[in-house]
Amino acid sequence: MKKTLLKAEHIRCGYGGDPVVKDISFQVDEGESLCILGPNGCGKTTLLRGLAGILPVEGEVSVEGQSLAGMSARQRGRRIALMSQLSETYFAYTVYETVMLGRYVHRKRGLFAGKNPEDESIVEESLRKVGMLPLADRLITELSGGQLQRVYLARTFAQDPQVILLDEPTNHLDLKYQVELAEHLKEWAGRGNRCLVGVFHDINLALSFADRVLLMENGRIAALEQAEHFKPELLNEVYGLDVGAYMRSALKRWEEGDKNEPLSKPV
Amino acid sequence: MESKRKFLLLIAAALAAVILGIGLGSVMISPVKILTVLGEELLPRAQTPGGGASRTEEGTGGSGADASRAEEPGESGDNASRAEEPGESGGGASRVDNVTRTLVMQIRLPRVLLAFLVGAAMSVCGVVMQSVLKNPLASSYGLGVSAGAGLGAALVIVTGASGLLGAILLPGVSFGFGLITVILVLGITSRIDRGLSNVTIVLVGMVLSLFFTAVMNLLAALSPAYSQRINLWLLGSFSMKDWSSVAALAAVLVLCLGVFAGFSREMDIMTFGEEQALGMGVDLKRCKWILIGTVAVLTGTAVAFAGIIGFVDLVAPHVVRRFFGSSHRRVLPASALFGGAFMVLCDLAARTLASPREIPVGSVTALLGAPFFLYIYFAKGRRKG
Numbered sequence: 001m002k003k004t005l006l007k008a009e010h011i012r013c014g015y016g017g018d019p020v021v022k023d024i025s026f027q028v029d030e031g032e033s034l035c036i037l038g039p040n041g042c043g044k045t046t047l048l049r050g051l052a053g054i055l056p057v058e059g060e061v062s063v064e065g066q067s068l069a070g071m072s073a074r075q076r077g078r079r080i081a082l083m084s085q086l087s088e089t090y091f092a093y094t095v096y097e098t099v100m101l102g103r104y105v106h107r108k109r110g111l112f113a114g115k116n117p118e119d120e121s122i123v124e125e126s127l128r129k130v131g132m133l134p135l136a137d138r139l140i141t142e143l144s145g146g147q148l149q150r151v152y153l154a155r156t157f158a159q160d161p162q163v164i165l166l167d168e169p170t171n172h173l174d175l176k177y178q179v180e181l182a183e184h185l186k187e188w189a190g191r192g193n194r195c196l197v198g199v200f201h202d203i204n205l206a207l208s209f210a211d212r213v214l215l216m217e218n219g220r221i222a223a224l225e226q227a228e229h230f231k232p233e234l235l236n237e238v239y240g241l242d243v244g245a246y247m248r249s250a251l252k253r254w255e256e257g258d259k260n261e262p263l264s265k266p267v
Numbered sequence: 268m269e270s271k272r273k274f275l276l277l278i279a280a281a282l283a284a285v286i287l288g289i290g291l292g293s294v295m296i297s298p299v300k301i302l303t304v305l306g307e308e309l310l311p312r313a314q315t316p317g318g319g320a321s322r323t324e325e326g327t328g329g330s331g332a333d334a335s336r337a338e339e340p341g342e343s344g345d346n347a348s349r350a351e352e353p354g355e356s357g358g359g360a361s362r363v364d365n366v367t368r369t370l371v372m373q374i375r376l377p378r379v380l381l382a383f384l385v386g387a388a389m390s391v392c393g394v395v396m397q398s399v400l401k402n403p404l405a406s407s408y409g410l411g412v413s414a415g416a417g418l419g420a421a422l423v424i425v426t427g428a429s430g431l432l433g434a435i436l437l438p439g440v441s442f443g444f445g446l447i448t449v450i451l452v453l454g455i456t457s458r459i460d461r462g463l464s465n466v467t468i469v470l471v472g473m474v475l476s477l478f479f480t481a482v483m484n485l486l487a488a489l490s491p492a493y494s495q496r497i498n499l500w501l502l503g504s505f506s507m508k509d510w511s512s513v514a515a516l517a518a519v520l521v522l523c524l525g526v527f528a529g530f531s532r533e534m535d536i537m538t539f540g541e542e543q544a545l546g547m548g549v550d551l552k553r554c555k556w557i558l559i560g561t562v563a564v565l566t567g568t569a570v571a572f573a574g575i576i577g578f579v580d581l582v583a584p585h586v587v588r589r590f591f592g593s594s595h596r597r598v599l600p601a602s603a604l605f606g607g608a609f610m611v612l613c614d615l616a617a618r619t620l621a622s623p624r625e626i627p628v629g630s631v632t633a634l635l636g637a638p639f640f641l642y643i644y645f646a647k648g649r650r651k652g
Contacts, residue, residue: 054545077548084542090403091538091593101536105548139592152543159547 002029003064005195006051006080006163010059013050019058020046022219028163028212033189033196035210035227037203039239043219044199045085048165051197052082063162064193077105081161085168086149089140095151096136099123102158126157129184131177145172153181157188164188166198170205178202182209203235203243270597273590277604281383284608288379288615289371293622296371300363304371307363377513379611381572382505382628384516386579386610387603388523388569390587392562393580394602395527398534398595399558400465401541406580407566409469410559411476413577415448416441416570418479421486421497438512438571445567448475449559464541468559502627503576505614512572523565524603530558531595538593578632579606579613582640589643609636 006028014020020043028034036044050057053068053076061068063079071079093101103119127133130150140148149172156164164185170178182205189196200206206213213230215223217238225234232244290296389407396405407413419441452472460467483501487494527534533554536544544551566580583606584598591597610628613635617628 049542052546054542073545073550074548077546082542082546084546087540087543089539090401091398092588093535093538093593097535097592097594101532101539102547104532104536107532155547 002031004028005030005032005064005193006197007062007065008051008059009061011047011050011061012058013046013055015046015055020219021050023059024216024219024221025059026214026221026224028195028197030193030195031190032211033186033198033209034212034214035206036197036199036214036216037206037235038216038222042216042238044216045167046219047216048082048167048197048199052080052165054082074105077159077161079161080163080165081156081159082165083152083156083167083169086145086152086172092139092141094136095127095132095138095140095143096123098140098151099127099155099158102126102155102160105159122160123154123158126154129157130154130181146174146177149173150177150181153184157184162194164194164196166196166200168199168201170200170202178205185209203232204247270591274597274601277601277608281604281608281611284611285379285383288382288611289375291615291619292375294367294370296367296375300367301371303363304368305376308368308372377510378505378614380513381516382610382614383607384513384520385505385569385573385576386583386613387607388516388520388565389576389580389610390583390602390606391520391524391527391599392566392569393582393606394584394587394595394598395534395558395562396580397584398538399555400469401538402465402469403585404581405469406577407562408476408577408580410472410562411448411452411479412445412563412566413570413575414476414479414483415451416445416567417501417575418483418486419444420500420571420574421483424493424496424500425486425490427493438568442567442571445570446563448479449563451475453556453559499627500574501629503574503629504617504625504627505573516568516572519565519568520603523561524599526557526561527595527599530554531599534558534595535593574629576610576629576632578629578636579610582636583609586640586643 004027008027009025011021011024012019022043024047026034036047038044046055049055051061053061053073066079068076068080100119100123103123107116107119124133124136127136130153132147132150132154135143135147140151143151149169153169166185169185170181173181185196185198186209188194198206198210200209207227207230210227213223213225213227214221215225215234215238222238223230223234232247235241235243286298286301289301290298392407393405396407396410397403399405420437422444423436423440452468452475455475456467456471459471483497487497533544533549536547536549537551537554539547541551569576583602587598587601587605591601610632613631614628616635617626617631620626620631
């Protein structure tokens with residue numbers, strides 16, 4: 001029996017006014033990957049922000065039984081990290097500097113805290129993992145969206161938390177990197193005392209990547225299932241589209257060149 | 268290392284600017300003489316036993332007093348050249364004469380140092396504001412500190428306090444108003460938006476800044492007797508150039524630089540935006556309060572001594588980042604050096620270009636700075652593009 005690492009109980013959060021996330025509870029075990037699916041505006045990103053402590057939440061989030069509510073930002077940063085959706089930056093740091101910033105929660109604070117060889121080797125290892133080591137001295141303002149995404153992923157690896165929350169990490173990535181990234185993440189989660197929670201847009205990737213799937217609708221849980229038991233029919237109502245039929249027809253069009261197959265069917 | 272060489276170059280340039288600033292003026296002083304005076308004054312009694320110290324006293328008490336009165340800036344700018352003439356006759360001697368010595372030590376050097384310190388302080392504040400607010404357009408202006416401090420000064424001027432009382436009140440009140448402005452901005456922001464988000468801070472700062480500027484203009488319009496003084500002060504000047512203001516500003520600058528340096532990694536992270544900073548374990552709210560508060564102290568002090576001088580705080584950080592990258596460990600010291608040197612040159616231009624009149628240094632910064640900035644930006648940008 002694996003131990004529970006991340007536990008969320010009766011989470012409500014939002015941006016003032018009515019909460020976007022209304023009473024969500026779930027838990028994630030050590031080594032497990034949970035994938036959150038749901039249509040636009042259902043509260044996926046808001047939920048991640050609440051879990052990461054970026055938005056104030058009602059309810060309780062805990063890692064290894066310790067509530068995050070009373071923790072300092074640094075303590076929280078050692079346990080849980082959010083890799084947000086890509087944002088442009090004006091400030092030109094090198095790739096290496098950017099990833100080194102991920103070590104912030106582990107490095108000593110203050111003026112004279114020097115670099116530590118352990119930090120350096122972790123940063124290099126993280127860069128190698130996402131294939132950005134050769135570009136370590138490039139400025140992040142000169143990178144493509146996909147490269148920048150990989151740098152931020154390396155930074156999250158360097159932060160080395162117990163829980164990584166991912167907000168659509170495969171945006172901007174080529175198919176090859178999407179698959180590689182999913183593999184890196186799974187490998188990371190398998191290294192003991194770690195787990196993953198990710199929001200993915202791509203349902204295929206989500207179902208092949210995750211151990212369990214949490215389907216959200218209107219700020220609530222519509223379904224929470226093991227990925228292998230997850231039926232695409234569950235998605236139909238939430239997305240307002242026959243998802244399974246869409247996938248099958250897309251595959252058919254592609255494999256058989258049958259352009260007459262309609263792409264979507266009403267539910 | 269590459270950046271080490273750049274730093275050495277920058278330090279050399281800053282020293283050159285200081286020497287130029289001391290040397291040029293209605294009386295020219297050669298670098299050799301300046302260095303001789305500085306050497307003798309700063310290393311007292313080393314090479315001339317009993318000489319250095321006593322000569323200084325002579326200088327300040329005797330003929331030097333005339334010179335110090337003469338180069339008193341602003342209103343009396345035009346007799347400066349006349350009164351300084353005598354200095355030239357003795358300038359050819361191998362030993363540095365007392366008039367030159369006094370001119371360097373009592374007039375030019377404190378003025379140049381004050382300009383350097385103000386430039387350094389403003390640039391560093393610009394760096395911090397831009398990073399904390401993740402906004403390359405941010406500056407102390409934008410936060411309303413300068414406008415608040417200016418309003419305080421205008422109030423003191425309008426009440427007609429002059430002489431010693433005015434000399435103490437003016438910097439004191441303007442500093443206090445600068446600080447109050449920041450507290451207001453952050454207070455109002457936290458009322459509107461508990462998370463103290465950047466956009467709200469910039470917006471509130473902008474609104475208050477414009478409001479205070481309007482009140483200031485109103486004051487100037489309603490009291491024509493003082494309007495000229497207010498306007499002069501608003502454009503900035505290094506006229507209050509005695510050693511005590513240099514010492515006060517230097518002390519505040521060193522303290523604030525220490526605070527900024529201690530938060531340099533947090534600032535690095537904050538440039539990536541609030542969400543990422545929070546996710547990476549930075550205590551954002553606390554960092555923001557401390558950093559913005561420190562900016563307020565430093566800007567308030569600088570404005571109190573020199574009036575409102577814009578542009579440097581906005582532009583110096585951008586120029587420096589072009590050469591040194593964005594990491595605050597390098598940007599902070601480099602901005603201080605660059606901003607200081609730049610301000611010394613601006614002040615030099617302000618008092619020599621239209622000599623014997625003095626151009627307000629606040630307009631010189633933009634006059635020299637804008638073309639320089641565009642050159643740096645586009646020249647380097649093209650190579651990259």
